[in-house]
Amino acid sequence: MADTSVLEISKAKPIGKRLDAFRDSFSFVCQGADVPETLEVLDIYLTGIVLQNLGLGVVSALQTLPASRLLHSTSGDKNLFSDLLRFLAIIGSNDFDVKRIVPLLRTVLSHDADEAVWYKVYDIVAQSVHKRGDEPSTPPPSEPTRTASFQQTPWTFNTGSFVDTSDLRRNVDPILKDDVEDNLKINHPDVFDTFFGQIPGLREMMSAILQSCKEAEPPLFQEGVGWVEWPERCDETAVLQFLRRHVDQFQQSANDHGFRPSKRRRCITTPNKPIPGSDWSLILVPGELKSNPREDNRSSTWLDLVRYAREIFSAQDTRRFNLGFSLCGLIMRLWEFDRLGVVGSTPFDVNKEGETFISTILGYFCMSEQELGYNSTIAGEGRRYTSIQRDDRTERLYLETLIKLQRSVAGRATRCWKGFAEDLPDQQVVIKDLWEYEERPEEGLLLEEATEVGVKNVVRNYHETVRLGGRVDDVLDNVRKGPSDTGGWNPLQSRAIRPEPVTSSTTSGTSGAGRGRGRGRSRSNSRTVTRKRSSSSIQASMPPPKRSCSDSPVKQDTHRRRNRVHRRLIVQDVGKSICEARSPRGILTGLLGGIKAHESLLDANILHRDISVGNVMLNMAEDDEFLIVLDLAIKTDRTSASGASSTGTKVFMAMGALYREDHNFMHDLESFFWCWQRRVSKFQAWNFESTENLAKIKKCSVDEEDKFAKEVVENLTTYCTPLIPCTKELRKVVFPEGKRWLKEGRGLYSRINSVLQQASNRLDTLE
Template sequence: MDTISKEDADHVKDHPFSSQELQALQATLKPRDDETDETIHLSASRDAASRDAIANLLFVLAGHPVATRLKSATRRRSAQLAALYVRLQYDDFALSLSIFDPLTTAVADYTSDLDIWKAVLQFIDLITPPPSKSIPASYFGTPFTRSSASHQGSDQSRADLKDPLRRELNDWTYENVSGFWEKYFEGKDWAERCTNIFQDLSKRHNGNALQEYPAKHSEDKIWEWLDGFQTEFLEPQKSLGSPQEKPHLDSSRGKYFRTKKTGEITGGQHKRQLDLLVKRRSVSTNKLHDWREVLVVGELTCSPKKDAWSDTFLQLAVYVREVLTVQPLRRFVHGFLLFGDEMQLWVFDRSGAYGSEFNVCEKPERFISAISAYALMSDEELGLDTFVQQDGRQATIVMENATSKEDMVLGLERWPFVVQRSIVSRGTACHRTTDEECVVKFSWRSAERRAESDLLKSARASAGIARLVCACDLTSIKELRSGLDFSSAKGARRKTFRLVDARTPDDTKQSFTGQPTQRENMTISGSKRRNDSSANRDERVSKRPRRSSRCQEVAPSDLDKSQAQFAKPQELFRNRILTCIVVSPAGRPLRHFRSPTEFLTGMRDAIRAHKALFMDSKILHRDISEHNIILTDPKKNSGFSGMLIDLDLAVAVGENRQNEQTEARHMAGTLQFMAIEILEGGLDSKTAGIEHTYRHDLESFFYVFLSICICYGWEAGEAPESNILSGWYTGKIKDIYRFKLGDMGPGGFEKIILPKFSPTFQCVIDLAMRLREILFSTGALDIGTREDPEELYGPMVGAFDNAIQALSW
């Protein structure tokens, strides 16, 4: 290519290589210590070292701002460079290295930036086949958002969760919110009692209520003071007089407890040690606590706030996530941080965290009142659910039937079978009814989105889709936060974390100027890497980028001003509406399959249901995940053994199958099951993302299929300790993107994914290969959307039919 468009030339001019960046490019072509040539010239070398050198060069170029701005007819150049990087890493010998000669010459014998980018465009155009008849990617989607929901099982240690929670709470955390103290601690039934406690304590110590508060702020000393305080003022003191004589001496509803080691609190996702917690006095005082009993969480530290805030706050967030996971119907959770003389009071809800702070010594009455209040608050003031009625161990709800308009009394099974493990999210929780006829779903939908009940009504004619029985809205974030002012004009401070991620301004530059990320030197079997080149080729399938968790707090002013509109949300908080929906029929989670045949039948019928929803009802689901497919009795579900649930993120589509609803502000889908092209849309912070299509949902079905085949079907004690699919949901977006590109490529799929199938699912390996071929083709990955949906729906359903038939022989 001798010419380059004016627009592309302007991009190159606006983003020149710095001397440091140019050195990083040229360094990728430098020989290893055991090489003798001054530079690896491709015309003379065709071994593994050449492939690594070219792959590293493409890796670095893919992260440059110019690559993210140049687009072909269907894809970004950065994505095409990343795809080529993956092909080289997996020894795609059909890719001739000679096509890269102009690029390596332009880099090694540098004359201008323009020559380098001309060479890039030249070899991309040479190897990119003409696009199939497909729908061009539409880049008017929505910015990407992250949550900790994908982290499950062993991936939920404090270290594992802190980085995801940084991302989840980034820009949705506020300090010094105006009206916070007045809303949560004043005008309550117990407010006068808190005042009386402070006055009584002051009188005993000659006006110094904190005389006995430890000057040296060790955790043991603070607990000793707090335990003595609650014994004296919050527990029954019948000998000191009747409640009428000294009302503040009546017993409080809650009591403070302390854990000294991990394992003293049960029922959570991981073993943890919580500094302080409040639970009801009526609950057993057994030494072991349960996360289901926790009302308030607290953290103590001797370190100054300025040094320890970020780490301590995220530690508190980990504990709040535990509470919301086992108490998913909580409206919000109170928490506090005590940095010696500095105290922060926090409330976490499904839209983030907000709080107030003060100096304990300067405001002793506020300190005493806060400590007392947490033990005196009612269920509603603590954010507990008040909609579900408890009668002993039986939980019931009363709702109006959507058809007959008559009230229905529904009994709920005690524990939900679906729970979303995150804080800032829809917080979805699904219970079966005790008669096993319906599913009751609670979720915090976006106030900007069309209600799921409306979509279910529109989809009533689509077989395999949940049928609406009842629906109602319970409350909203806007209502729960009424009376609070989050504006900076009133002193509120929005907390922003620097996140080393593909959608942050600094990340592109950082990934460009450094060398490609180191890769693990382990084979699939776990043996150490050998030094000979043949070993390198055999083992290259296991070399994946290491994930970085480098994050630090940063003030919003430190962000690139030109990208402020993408780096920072415009609204003060996301308004969500808590909705309860009852649908039928009931079913079992996909992972509770009784046989491979039942699993395959459920998957096939869920795809059939998706087709009917999209083609007939003109609705696109957009959140295909393991939790949104349930196994059903075909006698109760129109002959379908699998059913799609949860249309919270669904959108209506027009006759041209383009999304009609564009008010949703965040990229849709569950990260672990997200399509490659959707991830690709998250690589460039200058664009809003890629519009979701039916093909992206079908790709998500494939990832659900693979996840079940790898993670389930093991005998007790035989399952692998590490999850090979963790790269699909942890780390930077660009690394997740590369992981999936590599795993779905011919080499990666056959050498990394298929060998990890559990013993139960060895029988469906041929089906897995066929599904991959249908979705991605046999050669270079085709991730575009076909114009005719039947080109994918028909072959996928047929592949499942053939596999089901084969299992019955």
């Protein structure tokens, strides 16, 4: 059907009302954001995350239309449906400029003619999908003069290190479970006190409402019985009705007693279906509803909530931590998700402990933004800004566009925004927030040292440790507020030892509800969501932990105090990934500059260890280049390892690094080759391979010259055809005779540079 016109297919397979559901979701987003339901909000009011979600929604809707399977592909694939499938991954990446989706949104929301919609789809897809099997990467992290084995930092991978992935549950769930395996505690007695115990007036409010429930006609709550209207069989629909009705009554009763939150919040219940509009940017507190109380002790319940927390962290770029809850039958448990992992409270029976149930519900509705986990150092409703202290004065920095966000729960959680200083509006900067292990060398200090010794092609920066509430913003003391290290246990670790039963959260929780703390502004139009899963999808109960030891070189010592600190860098050099290069020369320029910067760092005794397409940058004119991100870099003369797990981008790691060899500069140089191969390899499946399998796959891809050359010719686009000879030569240099290097040699720098420079000279002759 490639020759059939768009107009003919549009008439044969009309869109009709099939996009109305998406248009309804746009209405829902506008209502939730409290903005007018007009097309102008696409340019003025809606944030990048909201636009990204709308883009995902409209492309998903277009994919379901029959015409998408008849219209021709823009890249030689089977049909437009295939292009849209890859385009979904592109929209979800951090490289995508969400403003590019606005014209398509306008066309769909304006009810334009079918052919106008499809022409607009072709315009945006043609700009983004260059070739079959190639999607832009989401820049994350990877791994580094020879360092002794005792200097090496153990490493693991989490969902923040995925590249070019569509985030299918079958792929994400196993790694998400591994992500929190060492970082989960349940039955911690301090959770309620920590997050609810200091809300002003909560205890008095709870007492007044509980008394009102007892005195109502007929009574809502009775001692020895519990909640009178609680459904006996915990049927899904009945429990959701109970929650909606009683939450509204709690709010009304609180209002009648003079307890009025500054902003009204709503409870959303969406059983077995996505939230309308799938807009996680509006969700304050996720909840998981199960019908069976035994499911409170099953890993599937906890991992469902971890998945929701990951979505919220991904949709809300200023979230420091998340609070949530699970309700399994009558058993309720409170949860906290942060950059160290997950903490669950002791469970309680909502019928036997009505005070705690009321305090929990009211607490969620009365918390300030900061108490709900938002970063109050970033302020402003429309034009967001943050402030830094430099040279004894306060500077205001405005945040314009989110350009990088790691999709993970525990981890560094890197966020980067493009912005500018208030007094220098024409000079762009990048504001980077991340959560580093406190024992790691600060990335900002390494960049500062590199600048002082004259390292070439490395970003210039200012750095500081974020302070919130007059304290250093870290997880253990500022987020979790110093809960007992001895409380709770980890059910996912066989080596854990289950402690003696602890007291219910009611015992300690409600007693502290009256202690006050300074209030922040409440977040408007915010919501709580509950969701129910059928019992057929639940895993078996977790077995009781056994006393044993692990000899794994990757996992951490769980008895060691681990902490992450919130740090911020202001980077003066703004650029783009080599994947966004407009020409083959841009790609060459990026790699030449990246390798020059890497060798210059090595001369300063700094090993980068994080070579990936997201960290080799071009300036916007594509005539200069630089390396970014030193958060995994180490000093080559250090005498001990930091002890924290490092995270790498597996698809770019050297084979030896995947085999867990001591990381040295040769591994980084091989990573530059895999960055180059980014354009000819199908990386998506690589995210989910084991490290050893991936090393074998990489070896097979380069060991035979004829096979390698055939793959290069078949996969490179016309755009990159001039680079075919260079690609073949790079393989010969990095893998002599198709084999991994066995000896270190700094001569590899000059050999790679020679190949790239010759390719650049050939381009001169072609031009």
